[in-house]
Amino acid sequence: MSTIDAINEGDVNFSINEKGIATVIFHHPLSNSLPGRVLKKLADTITDLGGKDEVKVIVLKSEGGRAFCAGASFDELISIKDLETGKKFFMGFANVINACRKCPKLIIGRVQGKTVGGGVGLASAVDYCYATKFSAIKLSELAIGIGPFVVGPAVERKVGTSAMSQLAINATEWQSAEWAKENGLFAEVFDNVEEMDSAVETxxxxxxxxxxxxxxxxxxxxxxxxxNWDQLLQERAALSGELVLSDFTVNAINEFKKK
Structure with a gap:
């Protein structure tokens, strides 16, 4: 798959049932990573559903039985060549977080598997989050020379400064789903998807x-x-947009893509 093909893959879909439960599903063939196009559609979908009177509650989930979200699209990151493009890409994550924050409807998160970077930001931006025991988390941004600047406020709000610092500094290590529950990110952790889905439905x-x-x-x-998050996350996106242009980050992303 070429870089352009990978960036153009993925989508967001939603449905609303007779009880007013809206289910939003995002997907991407590369472990549900999030290129800018998917981020924009996700933010727009959440905003639109929040404005519909018939919607009472929103469930946010990703497709498939493995990874919940691999975070930022490496293919798109490596294609960024100027500061404005970099800031615009990271504003995609900011816009999703702010869409969740401003949405007048409560949002339930459903995390079925491993979650990295921006995916941890998504899990932090919902109002109530269920997960399976396979849902380890990691903020890997520092490992590629950036830092979890945009998702940081949402993650810190959920898990506190100490746990956020652990995730951000120890950027190559996974923390278990139970660790995430103990620190307030997940409300409950289940042995399997079936049990989790039953709890989400209930x-x-x-x-x-x-x-x-x-x-x-x-x-x-x-x-x-x-x-103040509209302004704060813009400032954080600019930081990430600048760092993604560095030789360190370009080389680190290329090394990750080889693995």
Missing amino acids: LANKLSASNPEAMKLLKGIFWEGTE
Whole structure:
């Protein structure tokens, strides 16, 4: 698969059932990685569903039975040649996080497998997240010379500064799903996908029958103190956009792609 082909692969789809439960599914053949086109569609989809009266609650998931999300698309990262393009790419992650933050509907995350970088940011940006025991997490950005600048605020909000620091500094090591649960990222960890999906369905059904106004107000309270994130995440995207142009990062990404 060429770089251009890989960037153009992947998509986002959604459905709304009779109870007002909207299910958003993103996918990409490379372990559900996230090129800019998929990030934009994901942010737009979440925003659009948040504005629909018939939607009561949103479930966010990825396709397949293995990786939940491999984070940023290496193919797209390696194609970035100028600061503006770099900032625009990382703003894709910022826009998804902000879409989740601003969405007036509660969002349930469903994490079936390993999650890296931007995928950890997604799991942190939802309001309630279930996972399987196979859902180890890693913030690998420092290993390629960048840093989890854009997803950092969302991750830190969920797991705290100490756990966030561990993830960011020890960038090549996986932390287990149980570690993620103990630190507040996952609400519950299940032995298999079937058990997790049953719990997702149960919670989504309960929320779909709850007071929409109460849930909206509750979400607003949960996200108090993040009102500056539009500006903050723009600044963080600029940092990453500059670093991705460095020789260190270009060489590191090329080495990763060889593995």
